Amino acid sequence: MVTVGIDVGGTFTDFVACAPERLSILKAPSTNPPSLAVVRGIKKLGEIDIVRIVHGTTVATNAVLQGKWAKTALLTTQGFRDVLEIGRQNRPSLYDLFCVRPEPLVPRERRLEVPERLDAQGKIIRPLDESAVRRLAKELKGNVESIAVSFLFSFLNPSHERRAREILEEEGIQVPVTLSCEVLPEFREYERTSTTVLTAALRPLVATYVADLARELGVRLLLMQSNGGIAGPEEIERNAAALLLSGPAGGAIGARFVGLAVGFPNLITLDMGGTSTDVSLIRDGTITYRAEKEVAGRPVRLVTVDVHSVGAGGGSLAHVEESGMLQVGPQSAGAEPGPACYGRGGTAPTVTDAHLCLGHFPADKPLGGLPPLSLPAAQHALLQLGKKLGLRLEETALGILEVAEATVERAIRVISVERGYDPREYVLLAFGGAGPLHAVSLAQKLGMNKVLIPAWAGVLSALGLAVADIIHAYVRSLIVSLSEAPIAAINAVFADLKNKAERGFAEEGIPEEVREYWFSADLRYRGQGFELTVPVPSFPLAEEDILKISEEFHRAHEQRYGFSRRDEEVELVSLRLTAVGHTEKPDLPKVPAAKCSALAPCGQRPVLFPETGWVKTPVYARASLGAGAELSGPAVVEGPESTILLPPATKAFVDAFGNLVAEV
Amino acid sequence: MDPITLAVLFHALCGVAEEMSAALIRTAYSPNIKERCDCSSAVFDREGDLLAQAENIPVHLGAMPFSVQAGLAAVDEWEPGDAVILNDPYHGGAHLPDITFLAPVFVGKELLGFVANRAHHADVGGSSPGSLPPQAREIFAEGLRLPPVKLWRKGHLEQDLWRLILTNVRTPWERTGDLWAQKAAVDTGIRRMQALAERYGVDLLCTAFATLQQRAKERMRKAISQIPQGTYSFQDFLDEGVRIQVTITVADGNITVDFAGTSEQVDFPVNAPVSVTASAVYYAFRALLDPEIPANSGAWQPLRIVAPEGTGVHARPPAPVGGGNLELSQRIVDAIFGALALALPTRVPAASQGTMNNFLIGGVDPRTGKPYTFYETIGGGMGGRPGKPGLHGVHTHMTNTLNTPVEALEIAYPLRVERYELRDGSGGAGRFPGGMGIRRDIRVLGHKAVVSLLADRRTRGPWGLAGGEPGAPGEDFLVLDGKEMRVPGKSTVEVSPEGIVSVRTPGGGGYGPPNPAPSLKDS
Incomplete structure (x- = not known):
């Protein structure tokens, strides 16, 4: 009974195979097409009892970024075909006179209007013009690859959208027809239409990708969605946009899994790679989500992990900007040509070059699959920059790191302080190629006193995939004053959502005993334009539960926004059901104990720290550190995927699972 | 001043402004602030020069230095825990719904600078809900006027003034929430500035403040050098015939924007106080020359604005001004772009x-x-x-x-x-x-x-x-x-x-x- 998590990244495809009592990992170079590496990797793992493969893929995201979506048509209510193009009527940049908005996924000539109209109660005030739909069907037949239908107020009454699909099918339309009332039965027509159109435009591509891969692998394939839950191919095909933004979800789940195993339920995750840094916050073992995000400038109104990204990473370029200040990123040297020290033709200085000049990396020794780094090339690049700044080599190098860390520090403040959370109550969990180099220094700047660098840092996303639960999310708008809320209507909506969830689970063969249902409601004070989601105590609801729900809403409002208004009318906006199918979780494997707690380093080299200048610093191999090993800074710990830097006057130990915990 | 510390402090000051805005949006009550983000925050040195700003709409760009100057003129002595409120367009405001909070930052007994924020309130009284009556003939119809007054004195709320304000608005409970949010935001700014002073020291911060402005000034001068020297004129009109006449002179790295010839102020609400005119001028040059230029007072120094008093671009009381920053500001931008098109035909x-x-x-x-x-x-x-x-x-x-x-x-x-x-x-x-x-x-x-x-x-x-x-x-x-x-x-x-x-x-x-x-x- 083995579950395999597979995370396809730009450079490596990571595998974590997880059986109840053991975990094993594999890293393989990524391929084009990506499925090649996936199929080869599964063979190489040699597991015989694979029951499930959980896959994280960027295939949908890349399609949007590269404009490779299906030729799609959109049917709208008469008078509203331009909603998709007008959007929220704002421009993407305040001062850039030459800014552009992304082209609408469906151009104007394929946005077709249908005479029909519902009012704000869902009542029909103009019946659907069926003959108009038939005429459109004849026009579209054979000319498009996918069709989206988004009528006003369809979230209150789906009958017009459903009938339109029936007519299209009666007229022999073979391509998938996607209805906004099924993708996102929520108010706000632009966001609903945009999400529906994205789903429709991605469906054919996602269907092909998933079907091909499933056939080649020959086992049950599940995919990670943006909400951090996994779902089967049938569900994904209908909900293709849920694959967008699923990238960071695996990392967050992996981080939570490790954090809970070692007793740190409050985490800030720091994933620093080559070109960017992603940060997120986990509170009481709960990942924080947001209701909406953009992909290449297009809103996707689906619940996603609340990740904040900034353009600072190992490959970020340092240069002097117009006002004479040092700037680092967001431009990156990427993998080609890469930092100057890679010796692949890059001459501009990067964060990685600065680390090399300060002794954080060994010169002339291979590092994580790369050829030996060239110290002279890095020094040359930094000296050129230093000349413009009037700084010596070392000052330039320290300056680059200082400025890069200022950017990342801002990002961490955004997801913590600006959301009402104090970073000092959190442990900083660092992964990604560059995260462990900066983690301790960043923790010092933010007043955080613990840093956790997991033993699994190199494959954290794949681990997250392997241990993720199956999640189906359902939502339906029901806009009514909470105090006047008809209990029967609420219960009817919840019952309907639950029926849907049960059918979904049955389709996927999820046994009854691992199913769990979380009911919740989106509420706001009347007149507000944003909602808070609060849990609903029980289903079916009784009269007294209404009071509990409104109490919970006031409390949540207070926590999030600093005040509540108990005398104000509370309005119910949407009802949600999150259906969870729990999967089996392995225990994190323990590592052997260290032979003695004070370890012998595998070498030493001079390293420059701002507080001490150059000091001879011991270097440890991460693999040689057993449980219970204790280290004190200054020290460098070298691992296969990343290097950990411990500044002077810090301490660290290795816990029973092989994680390195630094005390700042 | 070493370029690294300068860069880090630049990020930090922008961070202070952004964190103030985030706190304001997070704790505000009305949808206009929360959802439409019609607000901004800024950090100033002790002379009242702008150091960093986080704004969501350009009509707030560079406008708050006028508020700080008005506050400095009105307040004899600043003490820790003070917070000044104002909205009067004739005393540092823009139009009445925009309420500005301003507070000094003290490090011990030493004044380090100021923090401020501005938010568009859904109602401040006057003859019609929303406080933007199109039929207003005088500012008195547009709502409650607040010159710079201390609403908090040494950390204590002035209850009498508070009651006076809330009595004059249509939705006092909503105003209460938004005003407290503005106070919470200046407090956030003060704490962050004090933390910076603890880390870097007041002297170094003051040096950095001056250097950042000097650098922005040099950067603007360099940007100006892209425009051929000369004089460029253009006029544009509102529908009722209000004329915006602008003459732009580019010489020796400086620009004079002269509005001589602009129509007299009118008795319907499209007049602009000079602060709104300045925002439109700053917007036009920033957008055209260097969208990334740091928004501080140094950047605006090479721009001289000549706006004759009593005209539409520098209204005198009691002219109504509700639409000055809604409509007239747009025409000021058009007039400036029209003039600059003569100088930079391929960029405008x-x-x-x-x-x-x-x-x-x-x-x-x-x-x-x-x-x-x-x-x-x-x-x-x-x-x-x-x-x-x-x-x-x-x-x-x-x-x-x-x-x-x-x-x-x-x-x-x-x-x-x-x-x-x-x-x-x-x-x-x-x-x-x-x-x-x-x-x-x-x-x-x-x-x-x-x-x-x-x-x-x-x-x-x-x-x-x-x-x-x-x-x-x-x-x-x-x-x-x-x-x-x-x-x-x-x-x-x-x-x-x-x-x-x-x-x-x-x-x-x-x-x-x-x-x-x-x-x-x-x-």
Whole structure:
């Protein structure tokens, strides 16, 4: 009974195979097409009892970024075909006179209007013009690859959208027809239409990708969605946009899994790679989500992990900007040509070059699959920059790191302080190629006193995939004053959502005993334009539960926004059901104990720290550190995927699972 | 000053401004601040010069130094725990709904600088809900005026003043929440500035403040050097004939923007206090020359503004100013761009819609028997740009606020949107055509409503450039029983039940001559 998590990244495809009592990992170079590496990797793992493969893929995201979506048509209510193009009527940049908005996924000539109209109660005030739909069907037949239908107020009454699909099918339309009332039965027509159109435009591509891969692998394939839950191919095909933004979800789940195993339920995750840094916050073992995000400038109104990204990473370029200040990123040297020290033709200085000049990396020794780094090339690049700044080599190098860390520090403040959370109550969990180099220094700047660098840092996303639960999310708008809320209507909506969830689970063969249902409601004070989601105590609801729900809403409002208004009318906006199918979780494997707690380093080299200048610093191999090993800074710990830097006057130990915990 | 510390402090000061805005948006109560983000925050040195700003709409750009100067002039002695409130356009404000908070930052007993924020409140009293009455002939009709006064003194709230303010507004409970949010935001700024002083010391911070402004000044000078030396003039008009005359002189790295020849102030609310005029000038040069330039007082030093008092661009009390930063500010930008097009013909876009199409509606909701008011602004066509067409249906230049979703509007109010679409053919023809304007038709359901429009570019369309044609002017109609009646762009009309108000916003001007008709040889 083995579950395999597979995370396809730009450079490596990571595998974590997880059986109840053991975990094993594999890293393989990524391929084009990506499925090649996936199929080869599964063979190489040699597991015989694979029951499930959980896959994280960027295939949908890349399609949007590269404009490779299906030729799609959109049917709208008469008078509203331009909603998709007008959007929220704002421009993407305040001062850039030459800014552009992304082209609408469906151009104007394929946005077709249908005479029909519902009012704000869902009542029909103009019946659907069926003959108009038939005429459109004849026009579209054979000319498009996918069709989206988004009528006003369809979230209150789906009958017009459903009938339109029936007519299209009666007229022999073979391509998938996607209805906004099924993708996102929520108010706000632009966001609903945009999400529906994205789903429709991605469906054919996602269907092909998933079907091909499933056939080649020959086992049950599940995919990670943006909400951090996994779902089967049938569900994904209908909900293709849920694959967008699923990238960071695996990392967050992996981080939570490790954090809970070692007793740190409050985490800030720091994933620093080559070109960017992603940060997120986990509170009481709960990942924080947001209701909406953009992909290449297009809103996707689906619940996603609340990740904040900034353009600072190992490959970020340092240069002097117009006002004479040092700037680092967001431009990156990427993998080609890469930092100057890679010796692949890059001459501009990067964060990685600065680390090399300060002794954080060994010169002339291979590092994580790369050829030996060239110290002279890095020094040359930094000296050129230093000349413009009037700084010596070392000052330039320290300056680059200082400025890069200022950017990342801002990002961490955004997801913590600006959301009402104090970073000092959190442990900083660092992964990604560059995260462990900066983690301790960043923790010092933010007043955080613990840093956790997991033993699994190199494959954290794949681990997250392997241990993720199956999640189906359902939502339906029901806009009514909470105090006047008809209990029967609420219960009817919840019952309907639950029926849907049960059918979904049955389709996927999820046994009854691992199913769990979380009911919740989106509420706001009347007149507000944003909602808070609060849990609903029980289903079916009784009269007294209404009071509990409104109490919970006031409390949540207070926590999030600093005040509540108990005398104000509370309005119910949407009802949600999150259906969870729990999967089996392995225990994190323990590592052997260290032979003695004070370890012998595998070498030493001079390293420059701002507080001490150059000091001879011991270097440890991460693999040689057993449980219970204790280290004190200054020290460098070298691992296969990343290097950990411990500044002077810090301490660290290795816990029973092989994680390195630094005390700042 | 070493370039590393300077860069880190630059990030930190921007961070302080952004964190203040985040705190304000997070704790504010009204949708206008929370959702449309109609607010901004800024950090100042002890002389009141701007160091960093986080703004969400350009009409707030560089405006708050005027508030700080007004505060400095009004307050004899600053003490820790003080916080000043103001909104009077004739004392450092913009228009009355924009309330500014200003507080000193002390490190021990030493004054380090100031932090401030500004937010658009949904109502500050006056003759009509929303405090933007189009029929105002004097500022007194536009709401409660607050000169710079201490609302907090040494950490204590001045209860009498607080009661006075809340007594003069229509929705005191909402104002309470928003005012507390503004206070929470300045407190956040003060704490962050004090933490910086602890880490770097007051002396080093003051050196950095001066250096950052010096660098921005040099950067602006360099940007100005892209404009050929000379004098460039242009005039543009509001529909009622209010003229904006601008003469721009570029010499020795400095720019003089002289508004001599601009019309006298008028007795309807399109006049601008000089702070609004300054924001429009800063916006125009920042957008055209260097969008990334740090927004501090140093950057504006090479720009000298000459705005004769008593004209529309430097109003004297008691002129009403509600629409100065909504409508006149747009025309100031158009006039400056028109003049600079003579200097930089390949870099200046054609005129954009040049109005915010302010739409206010109110009545008694027949479903509840309670009065309601609703305010929105509507996007239009962006002017064609050298190398790119103008965008369709967007807000341009001085604003960038979001629309109200049709479904949200219909759920909340007894109104129905009959159409929301781009206006075919409204973009000015050109090699790079202007963007299309928007048509938005709103039907009044089962009651009588009063609609106020404050919109412009209804008589002349936004101009084209380099041979491009003008965009279509906006048009507004009242539709009753299928009959369309034209209504003026600045008017208040009564709408009977089932009547429709149709607002059709201007298209952008075109850039470059339209493609010539194909010649015989081509076919």
